[in-house]
Amino acid sequence: MTDKELLQAFAQPHSREKAFTAIMQKYQEKMYWHIRRMVVNHDDANDVLQNAFIKAWRGLDNFREDSQLYTWLYRIATNETLTFLEREKKHTHGQFDGDDESLTNRVKAQEGFDVQRLEWKLQLAIQQLPEKQRLVFNLRYYDEMPYEEMSRVLETSEGALKASYHHAVKKIESFMLQH
Amino acid sequence: MEPNQNISSNEIQALSSTVAGLPHDMPYQIPHDYFNTLAQRTMLQVRLQATPPAYEIPQAYFEQLPNNVLQQLRKAAVKEELASISPYLAQLPNTTPLQVPTNYFEQLQAKAPELNRAGQGKLITMQRIRTLYMAAAAAVVASLVTIGLQLQPMYGHQQTANTLSDNEIVQFLDAQGSVANIAASAVDEYSSSDDNFFELLTDEELEQYLTVNGTSTGGSKKS
Numbered sequence: 534m535t536d537k538e539l540l541q542a543f544a545q546p547h548s549r550e551k552a553f554t555a556i557m558q559k560y561q562e563k564m565y566w567h568i569r570r571m572v573v574n575h576d577d578a579n580d581v582l583q584n585a586f587i588k589a590w591r592g593l594d595n596f597r598e599d600s601q602l603y604t605w606l607y608r609i610a611t612n613e614t615l616t617f618l619e620r621e622k623k624h625t626h627g628q629f630d631g632d633d634e635s636l637t638n639r640v641k642a643q644e645g646f647d648v649q650r651l652e653w654k655l656q657l658a659i660q661q662l663p664e665k666q667r668l669v670f671n672l673r674y675y676d677e678m679p680y681e682e683m684s685r686v687l688e689t690s691e692g693a694l695k696a697s698y699h700h701a702v703k704k705i706e707s708f709m710l711q712h
Numbered sequence: 713m714e715p716n717q718n719i720s721s722n723e724i725q726a727l728s729s730t731v732a733g734l735p736h737d738m739p740y741q742i743p744h745d746y747f748n749t750l751a752q753r754t755m756l757q758v759r760l761q762a763t764p765p766a767y768e769i770p771q772a773y774f775e776q777l778p779n780n781v782l783q784q785l786r787k788a789a790v791k792e793e794l795a796s797i798s799p800y801l802a803q804l805p806n807t808t809p810l811q812v813p814t815n816y817f818e819q820l821q822a823k824a825p826e827l828n829r830a831g832q833g834k835l836i837t838m839q840r841i842r843t844l845y846m847a848a849a850a851a852v853v854a855s856l857v858t859i860g861l862q863l864q865p866m867y868g869h870q871q872t873a874n875t876l877s878d879n880e881i882v883q884f885l886d887a888q889g890s891v892a893n894i895a896a897s898a899v900d901e902y903s904s905s906d907d908n909f910f911e912l913l914t915d916e917e918l919e920q921y922l923t924v925n926g927t928s929t930g931g932s933k934k935s
Contacts, residue, residue, distance in 0.1 A: 550755060553755070553758075554751045554752075554755055557750065557751040557754055557755075558751050561747055561750050561751065562747055565742075565747070565750075566738060569738075569740060570738070573740075575740070575741075575742060575743065579746075582750075583753070583754050583757055586754045586758075587754070587757055587758055587761065590758050643739070643740055643741070644741050645739065645741060646739075650739065651734055651735055652734070652735045652737055652738070652739040653739050655734050655735075656739065656740075673720060674720075674724070674736075675736065675738070677720040679719075699727060702724065702727040702728050702731050703727070703728065705728075705731055706727075706728040706730045706731050709730055709731070709734070710730065
């Protein structure tokens with residue numbers, strides 16, 4: 534079903550739940566990985582993802598279709614992720630900044646971690662980035678999201694996003710060459 | 713390759729060939745069957761959060777709860793005490809079988825203002841009674857203190873006198889004057905006090921007193 538058909542089905546009380554289940558099944562993996570790349574732990578990603586979907590359920594009636602459905606869902610997921618990270622920062626007294634070792638430790642604690650493997654080293658490099666820059670890099674590098682769409686998700690100008698992405702790439706390159 | 717991927721790939725190649733050559737795979741693992749059940753689990757959460765609470769509680773329930781619990785505990789304690797003293801009595805119902813006329817308490821409350829106005833069963837507040845008791849107690853204490861203060865010098869002197877040697881006493885008396893002078897002054901004191909005493913007596917009582925003491929004033933009172 535297309536997004537439009539799903540939204541029409543969602544508007545009908547008798548097919549509301551079925552339509553939303555279909556929406557979740559369509560976008561759950563993309564949203565999950567978008568969140569997980571930021572929070573690292575599966576359990577935290579699961580919590581954030583479910584919160585994001587519950588928010589989507591409550592707000593879908595007001596979705597004006599001025600953007601793509603998945604852009605709207607990404608925005609919700611991004612906001613929930615940032616809220617989660619902010620909360621974690623307060624609990625751990627600022628240890629969740631991109632510069633700190635806490636996220637790095639989380640990566641190292643993941644099952645199958647192997648610093649010799651490039652994909653693990655890349656994750657370590659990404660966690661060194663500031664929060665917003667990390668988001669930009671992930672959306673562009675992994676999701677290949679156009680800057681126009683990214684500006685709607687992150688509510689930032691395309692120019693700023695391009696600059697941010699360029700800086701992020703350079704930092705990662707530097708990290709990979711040094712380690 | 714899709715248009716976005718092409719653009720993205722060229723972009724990163726231009727920025728950094730090192731980064732462009734890195735694998736795109738995410739190394740993180742996820743639980744088996746996670747995505748197959750995610751939608752159902754999420755819908756369950758949605759339904760749970762949308763459902764209003766099944767049970768309602770009476771108004772002010774929690775405010776009254778501590779008091780209610782305390783009352784129950786007190787009742788239970790009294791019951792246990794009675795059971796320990798007399799298991800037989802503890803089994804009996806503790807209701808009073810005496811009857812009260814219908815509407816008795818309502819009528820009593822209605823009558824209370826009338827009773828006050830008529831002066832019957834005039835209410836003397838406990839506060840007033842308490843005040844009277846306190847005033848009486850204060851008067852008694854004041855009297856005792858006064859008497860004690862009056863007696864204190866005599867008692868003190870007596871105590872002091874008991875500890876003094878004979879020489880010390882004689883020296884004290886010499887300092888105060890001759891023994892005769894002291895005796896005379898004592899008599900004077902006694903006499904003046906006697907005058908007051910005599911003023912309270914009738915002529916017959918005075919005559920009798922004088923007869924007993926062996927003196928006579930000729931039946932006249934000294935002023």
